[in-house]
Amino acid sequence: xxFDLTEEQRMLQDSVRRYVNKSYSFESRTQLVxxxxxxxxxxxxxxAEMGWLMAPIPxxxxxxxxNAIETALIAEELGRGLVLEPYTFCAVLPVAIMRGCSAEAQxxxxxxxxxxGETIVAVAHSEPEARxxxxxxxxxxxxxxxxxxxxxxxxxxxxxxxxxxxxxxVARSSGQVRxxxxxxxxxxxxxxxxxxxxxxxxLDGTPAAELVLENVVVSAxxxxxxxxxxxxxxxxxxxxxxxxxxAEMVGGMEDVIALCSEYLKTRQQFGVAIGTFQALQxxxxxxxxxxxxxxxxxxxxxxVLTNPAAxxxxxxxxxxxxxxxxxxxxxxxxxxxxxxxxxxxxEYRVGHHYRRLVLADAWFGNLDYHLNRYxxxxxxxxxxxAA
Amino acid sequence: MDFIPSTDDEQFRQEVRSFLREHxxxxxxxxxxxxxxxxxxxxxxxxxxxxxxxxWSAPAWPxxxxxxxxxxxxxxxxxxxxxxxxxxxxxQAGIDLVGPVICHFGNTEQKKRFLPPILRGEVFWIxxxxxxxxGSDLANLRTTAVRDGDSYVxxxxxxxxxxxxxxxxxxxxxxxxxxxxxxxxxxFLLLDTHTPGVTIRPIVSLDGCGHLAEVFYDNVRVPVENLxxxxxxxxxxxxxxxxxxxxxxxxxxxxxxxYLAKIRRYAxxxxxxxxxxxxxxxxxxxxxxxxxxxxxxxxxxxKILHQGVNELxxxxxxxxxLKVRGSEMHQxxxxxxxxxxxxYGPVFYPSPAEEQTEHEQSFVGPDFAPGLAxxxxxxxxxxIYGGTAEIQRNIIAKALFGL
Numbered sequence: 025x026x027f028d029l030t031e032e033q034r035m036l037q038d039s040v041r042r043y044v045n046k047s048y049s050f051e052s053r054t055q056l057v058x059x060x061x062x063x064x065x066x067x068x069x070x071x072a073e074m075g076w077l078m079a080p081i082p083x084x085x086x087x088x089x090x091n092a093i094e095t096a097l098i099a100e101e102l103g104r105g106l107v108l109e110p111y112t113f114c115a116v117l118p119v120a121i122m123r124g125c126s127a128e129a130q131x132x133x134x135x136x137x138x139x140x141g142e143t144i145v146a147v148a149h150s151e152p153e154a155r156x157x158x159x160x161x162x163x164x165x166x167x168x169x170x171x172x173x174x175x176x177x178x179x180x181x182x183x184x185x186x187x188x189x190x191x192x193x194v195a196r197s198s199g200q201v202r203x204x205x206x207x208x209x210x211x212x213x214x215x216x217x218x219x220x221x222x223x224x225x226x227l228d229g230t231p232a233a234e235l236v237l238e239n240v241v242v243s244a245x246x247x248x249x250x251x252x253x254x255x256x257x258x259x260x261x262x263x264x265x266x267x268x269x270x271a272e273m274v275g276g277m278e279d280v281i282a283l284c285s286e287y288l289k290t291r292q293q294f295g296v297a298i299g300t301f302q303a304l305q306x307x308x309x310x311x312x313x314x315x316x317x318x319x320x321x322x323x324x325x326x327x328v329l330t331n332p333a334a335x336x337x338x339x340x341x342x343x344x345x346x347x348x349x350x351x352x353x354x355x356x357x358x359x360x361x362x363x364x365x366x367x368x369x370x371e372y373r374v375g376h377h378y379r380r381l382v383l384a385d386a387w388f389g390n391l392d393y394h395l396n397r398y399x400x401x402x403x404x405x406x407x408x409x410a411a
Numbered sequence: 412m413d414f415i416p417s418t419d420d421e422q423f424r425q426e427v428r429s430f431l432r433e434h435x436x437x438x439x440x441x442x443x444x445x446x447x448x449x450x451x452x453x454x455x456x457x458x459x460x461x462x463x464x465x466x467w468s469a470p471a472w473p474x475x476x477x478x479x480x481x482x483x484x485x486x487x488x489x490x491x492x493x494x495x496x497x498x499x500x501x502x503q504a505g506i507d508l509v510g511p512v513i514c515h516f517g518n519t520e521q522k523k524r525f526l527p528p529i530l531r532g533e534v535f536w537i538x539x540x541x542x543x544x545x546g547s548d549l550a551n552l553r554t555t556a557v558r559d560g561d562s563y564v565x566x567x568x569x570x571x572x573x574x575x576x577x578x579x580x581x582x583x584x585x586x587x588x589x590x591x592x593x594x595x596x597x598x599f600l601l602l603d604t605h606t607p608g609v610t611i612r613p614i615v616s617l618d619g620c621g622h623l624a625e626v627f628y629d630n631v632r633v634p635v636e637n638l639x640x641x642x643x644x645x646x647x648x649x650x651x652x653x654x655x656x657x658x659x660x661x662x663x664x665x666x667x668x669x670y671l672a673k674i675r676r677y678a679x680x681x682x683x684x685x686x687x688x689x690x691x692x693x694x695x696x697x698x699x700x701x702x703x704x705x706x707x708x709x710x711x712x713x714k715i716l717h718q719g720v721n722e723l724x725x726x727x728x729x730x731x732x733l734k735v736r737g738s739e740m741h742q743x744x745x746x747x748x749x750x751x752x753x754x755y756g757p758v759f760y761p762s763p764a765e766e767q768t769e770h771e772q773s774f775v776g777p778d779f780a781p782g783l784a785x786x787x788x789x790x791x792x793x794x795i796y797g798g799t800a801e802i803q804r805n806i807i808a809k810a811l812f813g814l
């Protein structure tokens with residue numbers, strides 16, 4: 025193991041941090057939400073120019089071939105800067121799905137467009153009753169006599185759907201609603217007939233939509249890889265996205281703590297800086313401890329994603345999300361508390377991290393779901409020992 | 412940055428494991444696994460074995476003083492494997508605390524005189540820091556040492572001395588300049604507990620054991636050659652020692668892992684109705700939460716072992732952060748262990764070490780029940796010893812945020 029960043033990793037981290045500090049001020053972010061629909065194609069092109077969109081794309085497809093550690097470095101800095109453009113959802117997740125699920129021939133063209141920022145791809149996976157369960161897919165893909173597929177169903181919380189050029193739809197071509205077998209993924213054009221995009225904004229201003237599919241007929245070439253066999257690739261992609269999201273949360277916690285540290289030294293009450301009060305000093309210490317734990321758990325997540333010998337990767341990633349979001353809940357909530365009234369205002373930065381955390385907890389299944397899933401791992405190991 | 416385990420470390424782990432299989436006596440391992448704190452005899456016996464077989468009795472010391480020259484990660488692997496195998500904890504006051512102080516600040520004569528007996532497991536050291544009026548505010552200590560010819564004459568009292576009644580030698584902080592600022596007038600002395608005027612009384616703690624003690628000094632004469640470093644400079648040596656204590660003992664992460672392994676094992680065989688307790692969703696969820704916290708602590712410990720302590724990873728605060736979260740976890744996990752045995756949790760099991768009951772004596776409940784409650788009560792102290800959790804938070808707030 026080596027916990028020091030390589031020169032290349034450090035430069036990557038610096039490049040994101042510099043960009044966010046220089047060009048992604050809180051004021052411009054606020055403007056983006058107010059008048060720009062919460063997403064800037066121009067910013068997305070900058071991400072591409074900087075190479076961040078190429079990062080997770082394999083070298084064989086013209087990308088940089090970086091692994092989860094590098095994308096986590098990017099995500100962490102974006103999280104620190106409260107960046108709205110959804111790197112995890114439109115870069116990490118769809119690229120990982122393409123890597124894990126599609127045939128070689130399909131990858132090249134789409135990935136090239138994604139890497140250059142010209143093609144924005146959203147992922148339509150979650151359904152209201154899934155609550156984190158990756159195999160919960162009730163949207164149907166019915167193969168017709170002519171070999172084409174008809175898609176029918178409703179996808180909730182499709183991040184960036186209103187701005188996407190293409191959408192990866194997870195559907196069921198056979199089996200029951202939570203079966204791992206029978207899951208297929210299709211690449212569709214959101215303009216296709218039968219696709220109804222019901223757009224809304226997320227709590228932080230990010231554009232998203234509920235996607236209703238009514239007899240959306242797609243050709244057989246829209247199917248990624250083999251019919252019915254997408255589960256393992258999809259699970260892996262979701263795992264990578266979850267760890268990326270955890271990195272965003274860690275970055276956000278860092279920012280909250282930095283903001284609080286500054287505020288406690290400047291805010292005066294009872295004639296002194298409030299940072300002289302031990303109750304608040306101890307709160308800051310607790311926040312630092314939570315951050316330490318969250319970062320360490322992020323490393324655990326990265327360790328299982330990048331170690332080929334790792335076993336039960338997915339449930340360890342669940343553990344990672346459970347612990348990181350627990351820590352982030354504490355830190356972001358205390359960030360508000362320590363700022364008093366200012367903490368709850370729209371115009372002050374700190375509360376937006378808490379808002380973001382509410383989203384992060386909901387995405388891919390909440391704390392309870394992932395904690396239970398990790399508990400299942402403990403129980404399975406106990407059963408195996410008993411047998 | 413990468414997270415691929417090093418093969419060298421794995422090889423070293425295997426080497427330690429095979430050493431333990433061969434040389435760790437089964438009676439020591441049994442008592443260690445039960446969770447009882449080892450007393451003087453067990454600790455010294457194990458140190459002698461480590462020293463005689465491999466020269467491994469004080470791995471962290473400088474090589475020229477008898478250390479192993481291992482990297483921090485290897486020392487940690489060694490400590491972890493020993494702990495998981497149930498090996499007794501060595502005499503920490505000697506090997507982890509006074510030993511390094513003598514290595515760094517002692518003169519040649521003192522090194523020759525005091526270090527080899529520690530390495531060979533011949534003397535048992537006890538710590539003399541806290542006093543009735545000097546706990547968290549350690550610099551407020553009142554025990555005095557007055558120079559008289561070739562000796563210091565020591566008067567006063569120390570308290571909360573671990574294994575105090577078993578001590579052969581005692582290192583202690585004394586006030587040598589009552590006029591100076593509190594931190595400036597303190598000296599670091601080494602004292603033979605058999606010197607006339609030393610009285611040691613056991614304090615029975617909640618765990619039912621008498622491993623704590625108070626030590627009284629009534630005109631005790633200590634030769635001046637037993638002063639470490641310079642007179643009135645003892646506070647600096649103490650800070651070095653406390654930093655060592657925190658960095659070394661901090662989270663006691665190997666102990667956390669052993670608790671988790673026990674919880675998994677015991678909860679798989681203890682039944683609740685028609686199923687093992689571990690199948691209970693509420694229980695398993697709580698265990699999952701604890702296990703994740705320990706995994707995170709352990710990962711952070713790995714990071715510190717590989718990087719050393721530096722500004723980027725928390726500097727002076729990191730030991731305190733690990734200590735706070737680690738000690739909370741010790742308390743939660745030992746509570747859970749007692750909960751697991753249900754109706755046998757409230758049963759009093761005498762300590763085999765103290766009452767010579769040994770494991771042949773029959774008792775009610777599962778065979779792993781004795782020792783669990785003792786450990787739970789003992790762990791209430793871990794948010795107090797080595798600096799209370801509150802003092803640690805003060806340190807963190809100051810070191811990280813300048814508050």
